[in-house]
Amino acid sequence: MSLAVIKLKNSICFILFFSVVLFSIAFLNSCSPNGQSDFSSVPKADTATKANEKPAPISYTVEIKAMKFEPEEIKVHAGDTVTWINRDMVAHNVTEEGTKIWTSDVLSPDKSWRMAVTKSADYYCNIHTGMKGKIIVE
């Protein structure tokens, strides 16, 4: 084999190796969070999907103690759940005040009741009618 052929082979190998290195660098850069690449449309699509997703429901707790609902007013989103727990010495219940569209069981001391909230409501204990609370759906 002549010297010229060997030099040509070495040159081709070098070019190939260099190309592979450059391609690898370019690919890794495109995967980096801060990198600029032609794949930039993918994260945009992902962000759009997240914006349309509803946040996961949150669970709230209202304590019934000293003949009061604590907190008396609670702000939630539709789908969130509220648990009322009776810390008093006497039984209570939780009843929607307007048309009594929903009501809990009688909650003996230390018992609780949970409800998924769909809309705002004023509520009260219909055993002790002076005890009132409010749910605001934002």
Add this chain to the structure above:
Amino acid sequence: MKTTTKKIKTWVASATVLTVMLASSAFAQTPKLTDPEIASVAVVANQNDIGFADIAKKKSKNADVLKFADMMSADHKSVIDQAVALVTKLKVTPKDNPLSQKLSSDAANTRKMLESKSAKDFDKAYVDNEVGYHKAVISAVETILVPQAQNAELKALLEKVVPILKMHLSHCEMIQKTIK
């Protein structure tokens, strides 16, 4: 007729004042109490109000009065249950004492007075008594029983009862305004 009505009204008012005075005087002559004696006073005070409610449920036709009486029975029974559970846990036996005896005898007189009422006069007599009785008991719990209780759990239980009694008082005061 008017004179008779006036006399009845005066008698009812006097009887009510007497009942309240008896309840108040029972608490006013309070000796130093031990925890077992405090437990006994607490149980008797609750039992008395259940007794008054039993009469109301038998004699009244007023929906508000009946609902209030149901609440008195349920709430005071619940308080007694928890007081008994606590003293059992603490291995304390409620001890009869001059104050609990006085409360019991005063309540017996009140029950007689309530039983003697006509259907027409009963509601006012019952509600007036409830207002006076709750005021006297709240004052006694706040100024005698809580300060004298030695055991922390008994003291906490008594403190927890006060908002319940205050809610009862505001409820019966509300009904009182509607009864002539």
